[in-house]
Amino acid sequence: MKTRAVRLYGANDLRLEEFELPEIQEDEILARVVSDSICMSTYKAVILGNKHKRVPDDVAENPTITGHEFAGVIVKVGKKWQDQFKPGQKFALQPALNYKGSPYAPGYSYPYFGGNATYIIIPQEVMELGFLLDYEGKAFYEASLAEPMSCIIGGFHANYHTETGKYVHHMGIVKGGKMALLAGCGPMGLGAIDYALHCERKPRLLVVTDIDAERLKRAEKLFPVEEGSKNGVELHYVNTKDMDQPAAFLNQFTGGTGFDDVFVYAPVRSLIEDADVILGKDGCLNFFAGPTDTGFKAEVNFYNVHYAPTHIMGSTGGNDDDMRESLEMSAKGLINPAVMVTHVGGIDSVIDTTLNLPQIPGGKKLIYCNIEMELTAIEDFEKKGKEDPFFAELGRIVAAHNGLWSAEAETYLLENRSIE
Structure with missing residues (x-):
């Protein structure tokens, strides 16, 4: 299985590359990433490279996939987990693993496991910890944003x-x-x-x-x-x-x-x-x-x-209970994570967005990993729509949702810009 991913090689060294994933082991899961939101924590890891506590010392020789606020669909399940997970199942993920005291986490530390990729291999420790979460919602972006929301919720609980x-x-x-x-x-x-x-x-x-x-x-x-x-x-x-x-x-x-x-x-x-x-x-x-x-x-x-x-x-990060609370509140319509999103782009926009994140105004930058699209401010959809019918329709959808990203906007985007 080939994947296309943004990989970190060192301080300020990001590369969008296509490469072959190894065959999964019996205790691993192959998954397709749909959405990832870019976090300031990723920017900090990128500017520090292997000086960051979560980035391995040998990242130059063994690059890691960036991004940790992601959601997607399970493609193939190793034998060990086939009684719990099935192909086609949608997932959210709690990335704060702290597995046996290790600082390693997706988006920082793994060669085949991170959010800025088309396909990934989820290692066994995620399932062992119970951090691969079943997601039954309609919109993938809500599952991606459940991670930053879980950090917020965790902060309220930690006081x-x-x-x-x-x-x-x-x-x-x-x-x-x-x-x-x-x-x-x-x-x-x-x-x-x-x-x-x-x-x-x-x-x-x-x-x-x-x-x-x-x-x-x-x-x-x-x-x-x-x-x-x-x-x-x-x-x-x-x-x-x-x-x-x-x-x-x-x-x-x-x-x-x-x-x-x-x-x-x-x-x-x-x-x-x-x-x-x-x-x-x-x-x-x-x-x-x-x-x-x-x-x-x-x-x-x-x-x-x-x-x-x-x-x-x-406080930083949330736990799996905070993540579940976020997903449950989103499903009930009690909170709307879309309030955090101000920009949307494709996998080809990840590198520039990450490297320039502090200088880009607005809120969360939401990435759809199986499309190509320059990072675009939601408030600019209408303007770009004067020359591009695709953005015109996105602008109409957003306007119907109080200027916010939505499940309807996500569906339209994926149906009209997918590169698969």
Whole structure:
């Protein structure tokens, strides 16, 4: 079986290549990838090469396939797993393997296992861990985006709070509490707003900040203040770009008590320091954004850590339960991962998109691995449609779905641009 894949050879060295996959072993599964979304974590691995903890030292001689937010269809099942999986079965995948303590994961570490490929071989450890998940939804992009959504959900579950005089940690955000999402209008922030408004354990107050007026405008269009009220959440959007003392302004929303849960979605020192200031008693700061600078630091008030007592933590990734929660909520229509997507492209657009990811505005870049198409902003479909009937129809479909990607758009794309 031949596959076409984007492979990493070293720092900033990505290549789109066609090569032969070996025959699967009895404990492996052959699969066709349909969709993958490009994560900033992939960009970090690409710029670091084998200096990244998940990328093997010998990647130059044994290149790995990039991409870890993917979904597809099972093609062939090794004998060991034939009682659990069948050809034609759709799947989602939890990539945070941590198999026997190994840092290796799809998209970073495997020569035949990653999301930016037409066909892949899924190794036995994925099935052994129970991380190959049956997916019964209609749209593959929702299964791909279940991975970043699971990271968001995992962050909400990872926050913790305490009781005075008791050696007990209560896991999860404060139900009915006060929450702030700083730099909260990027793709992960939008997913967090969606989850905060529609999960069972939701806050009473949610304040979302950003310094980009267009991002704030899009967030408020997707999640109006009225949507918050309908779900029992007092929702506010705040542009902190020109504020001298944003922390003081944000604390006004809490009546001076501070926030119970604060999430920081960008690796910016001033954001972390503001987040620390606005924490209330027993407040938890979750530094969600991973920096590339290994010496990244910020000032924190450790008097408050000791006496308040405030909590500071970081979370990255989700587990299989978080993934299942994401898939279940998507299936029920409680959350819509499409709010994160702003661009769509084919496998031929992966290299340029990955290498330039920080400079490309918008949210998630969604890739369909069995089509060829330049990365295109969803908001540009209508414009391109003036000269191309294909984009004209995509633009019509998107407009009918509040400007968002959808199962209908995915079906049309796959039926009209597939290279197989």
